[in-house]
Amino acid sequence: ETGVTQTPRHLVMGMTNKKSLKCEQHLGHNAMYWYKQSAKKPLELMFVYSLEERVENNSVPSRFSPECPNSSHLFLHLHTLQPEDSALYLCASSQEVGNYGYTFGSGTRLTVV
Amino acid sequence: QKEVEQNSGPLSVPEGAIASLNCTYSDRGSQSFFWYRQYSGKSPELIMSIYSNGDKEDGRFTAQLNKASQYVSLLIRDSQPSDSATYLCAVIKAAGNKLTFGGGTRVLVKP
Numbered sequence: 001e002t003g004v005t006q007t008p009r010h011l012v013m014g015m016t017n018k019k020s021l022k023c024e025q026h027l028g029h030n031a032m033y034w035y036k037q038s039a040k041k042p043l044e045l046m047f048v049y050s051l052e053e054r055v056e057n058n059s060v061p062s063r064f065s066p067e068c069p070n071s072s073h074l075f076l077h078l079h080t081l082q083p084e085d086s087a088l089y090l091c092a093s094s095q096e097v098g099n100y101g102y103t104f105g106s107g108t109r110l111t112v113v
Numbered sequence: 114q115k116e117v118e119q120n121s122g123p124l125s126v127p128e129g130a131i132a133s134l135n136c137t138y139s140d141r142g143s144q145s146f147f148w149y150r151q152y153s154g155k156s157p158e159l160i161m162s163i164y165s166n167g168d169k170e171d172g173r174f175t176a177q178l179n180k181a182s183q184y185v186s187l188l189i190r191d192s193q194p195s196d197s198a199t200y201l202c203a204v205i206k207a208a209g210n211k212l213t214f215g216g217g218t219r220v221l222v223k224p
Contacts, residue, residue, distance in 0.1 A: 033211070033212075040216075041216070042117070042216045043157070043214040045211045045212070045213070055210055058211075090157070098209070098210070101147050101159040101162050102159065103159070104158070105156060106155070
């Protein structure tokens, strides 16, 4: 596979569930990101990782927990979410953190019921 | 003031015409500027990047940057129905870790 792959594509979960989103990049990039895209709102940065080290946490609630075991994989662990957390969650990668364009995955459409 | 501002549209353009999209940003020290295209239900796709003042052309797309006025624009020549999408402007601040996006401009190209 090439590019940035996200699984699952769609997820419906209850407010008491625990689930994880997975992202894998095959581009040899050193930086990975989680973004949230809600209807009628700009893309919101959630987390930035550079070489498995978190370099930015953009005031995200603790019910979202990222994990980056290596530079190719990124997870977003979800627990006790709220209905307003329903959104498209996008993973992206770039060569390095800084002045580089990002490559996005296809996203996970999350619905919290 | 929003960090990156775009007119939400929709911008309706006849097929074959030029679509002109504008974006303004608040951080004067911003260094890198990008345009992404996002089709409905799909993820953003990078179409242009620009780093210095002036014009940059790539096929039917031209990006224009004016750092003094803090705006960046995208021109789409010979617009096609397949260009109908939301176009996202994104900016990296000086020494920044992150790409900050505008809300996007929806473009509709009518045959």
